[in-house]
Amino acid sequence: MTSPKKHLAKTFRTDIRVRLILVSVLFGLFGLGLVSRLFYLQVYMHNELVARSDKQYLSTVKIYYGRGEIFDRNMNQLATNIEVESIFANPADIPNKVIAARELARALNLDPKTVLSRVSSKKHFVWIKRKCSLKEAETVRRLGLSGLSFVPEHKRFYPKRELAAGVVGFVGMDNQGLAGVEHHFHQVLKGTTRLKVMEKDALGRQVGAFNDLSRSQSQSRDLVLTIDEVIQFTAEYHLKKAVEKYRAKSGTAIVMDPSTGEIYALATVPQYNPNQYASYSPKTWKNPGVSNSYEPGSIFKPVVAAAAIDSGVARPQDIFFCENGEFKIGSVSIGEASDHKFGWLTLQNIIAKSSNIGAIKIAQQLGSQNLFRYIRDFGFGQRSGINLPGEAEGQLRSPDRWTQLSLASISFGHEIGVTPLQMITAMSAIANGGKLMQPRITKGVLKEGQPVRSFPPRLIKRVISEKTSKQMIDVLKTVVKEGTGQEAAVEGYDVAGKTGTAQKYNSETQSYSKSDYMSSFVGFAPADAPRLAVLVMIDEPRGTYWGGSVAGPAFREITRQSLRYLGVPSKEERVYILDRA
Amino acid sequence: MILLFSVFFMVGALAFVWSNVKMIKFSYDYQALLHERNELLRKNQILKVERESLQSLNRIRVLAREELGLIEPANTDRVTIFLK
Structure with a gap:
């Protein structure tokens, strides 16, 4: 017959062992869960998560080198580019379409009915006006209408107006040469677009990349005419x-x-x-x-x-x-x-x-x-x-x-x-x-x-x-x-x-x-x-x-x-x- | 010994963080300057275009003839000098 003390000690040891086993199992399960989770995140989801992370701190900047300029034989400018803004809208984000159309038509000197049909469209992207003047873009910006966005674009400009127009020609809305040397030398003159990936911070500001992003270093080619x-x-x-x-x-x-x-x-x-x-x-x-x-x-x-x-x-x-x-x-x-x-x-x-x-x-x-x-x-x-x-x-x-x-x-x-x-x-x-x-x-x-x-x-x-x-x-x-x-x-x-x-x-x-x-x-x-x-x-x-x-x-x-x-x-x-x- | 090691570690860590913070600050400054430069270039381009427009020969002809009353010199009033 065992004494009660011995019995108590035996029961305690058994209890401790059970508990230890239980804790070990729990730790084991936790470790297994952790490893599984790590495997899931680091191996199975690796590509997707890397992509998501890149999206959060990387941004792609589009740099447009404008269409080449045209000069006469003495390097007087006959065709150049000016930076302007184009206005587009996401109609779903415009709450009051009638008022917005009326205000936009007045600011941009457009037909109100045409603007209304554009802002009432079911598409998610509609142009309101391409290549507005600086004054027009500023007026629209002051209106503070929601659903509108501005995008910078290059507009072809001929500072000498009618001079040599038959030779120089002109370009269309998307800067494609339509007449004259603008058409004949389109492949030479057409501007280039370069994409550059940059880091950004939580506020979306660009950080790093001390490379030159300026637009002045044109990649386009210019044309010199024999015209005087x-x-x-x-x-x-x-x-x-x-x-x-x-x-x-x-x-x-x-x-x-x-x-x-x-x-x-x-x-x-x-x-x-x-x-x-x-x-x-x-x-x-x-x-x-x-x-x-x-x-x-x-x-x-x-x-x-x-x-x-x-x-x-x-x-x-x-x-x-x-x-x-x-x-x-x-x-x-x-x-x-x-x-x-x-x-x-x-x-x-x-x-x-x-x-x-x-x-x-x-x-x-x-x-x-x-x-x-x-x-x-x-x-x-x-x-x-x-x-x-x-x-x-x-x-x-x-x-x-x-x-x-x-x-x-x-x-x-x-x-x-x-x-x-x-x-x-x-x-x-x-x-x-x-x-x-x-x-x-x-x-x-x-x-x-x-x-x-x-x-x-x-x-x-x-x-x-x-x-x-x-x-x-x-x-x-x-x-x-x-x-x-x-x-x-x-x-x-x-x-x-x-x-x-x-x-x-x-x-x-x-x-x-x-x-x-x-x-x-x-x-x-x-x-x-x-x-x-x-x-x-x-x-x-x-x-x-x-x-x-x-x-x-x-x-x-x-x-x-x-x-x-x-x-x-x-x-x-x-x-x-x-x-x- | 441990204290000395900790001090060195702290200094090293601070130097590393400081250089990173400085680099980010410089990149913000750089971006701001770049933006300013692009804006100035844009204004410069507009001014160049305006200058080209003002140099239009048609405009100069009108100014010369109508506002300043200039006339072309006769052949006999001209002297040509060739430099050898």
Whole structure:
């Protein structure tokens, strides 16, 4: 029999052991739970929790490097960007839609019904107005309406407004190039967006990342044009004056450096302001200098004369009988402008007096195949490859598709379609010693101010010999001195050129109009060392229509002021040469 | 010995925390300056655009002719000097 003391001790030990086991089991279970939980959090949920944590302390900043700028040849800005704000809304967060729509419409000058339909939309994102002015954004911000948000955006801005708009073009709402070099060089100019991950604190403020986030370090590329702002302005100013004076439908003027093919000015009237392009007719957005082709009329005669002299079938002093003003080809009778009746004329006088019959006689001596070959060589009937959209190739049929009348018609600039750009390029070839240069509108591409691409002058081919070129320059000087182009003469400079007065073809009546003309003048100066080739075309002038009277004065003023600007001294002024030594 | 060790530990810990606090403060300052710089750049860009607009040749021509009464000199009034 055991004593009660011993029994009590045994019971106590058993009790302790049970308790210890119980506590151990509990600890074991707790440990197991802890390990399971850790496994769940650290292994099973690892990716999700890391992502959640990143979301809490990391933020992604979008850095937009704006669209590249466009400059003229002297780095004057023609297109740039300004930072503006766009306003969008989450309609679900707007409590009183009617009041909000009314206030927004008033502040942003929008139609209240349109705004109401936007804020009543079931979508979670609606634009209220894109690219607002700073004043508009500030007014809306002051309204304190809920559900509205602001996002910074870049807006294209053309500080020179209408100047060179036909060349520069414009961009759409999402900065996509729609016309001009903006369209042609969209891939070069388009802005880039970079995403940068940064740490943020509990208040959402960015911390860390001392890298440069400024927008000034542009990643975009800028474009430099061959256009000269001053010459472009001069061309536009005088072209506009001529178009207004003669109440013409439109006008085009091109100024080119004949030795390199660089275009200093490409002016078009009517003009448009690219900052508000939508307010103008889409017709004005076109660039007729490169995209329209016309029957050139008599300004084409120098091409025929140059071909004849170069191929050796005629010399400037050779004489041709001009049939006393009436020449029959088959059943068609061809006469002279102003019913002139010319008898025997030298080739030089045929061009100076712009005799149609004389031009036919020259072309007949040259022959269809030869004439066609020279016309092609001068760049007609094919695109020049200028960096502008919508270039036309003109119309030039091959001789096997010519009629009995074609050779005659083409000799004085009919039955052929040429673009103003082709015409001035051909005239430049006559001026520069016979080399056909590719016309160029772009000078180079810059990245962070440093050139990364350039567009050097490109010789397409030699079209006529230097000797022919010199002879043609003398012929064309006579046009301005004694012939039809006297109103194009520039005081103090020798000018060579040719007038053109082309009757326009009316496709409705299928005949040449008696009232609608294309009046033009194309020439270069100083004649013996040309610095500029200038073409002026006035479409459908009223009152008078002779190329010499309508386009000649505009040519004279553009040439005079441009030569002055380029520092080419006239014969009348004093010139000193100072030796620095 | 333990006391010395504790002091060193505390100093080390404080230096570590201080440098972190300082770095965060600098980054706040940097962000504020960057924001200010961007704002100034934006204003600068607006001013440049305004300058370009004011330099519009059409505007200058009108000012020169109508407000200042300037006229173009005749060819005989001009002198060209070439430097050799």
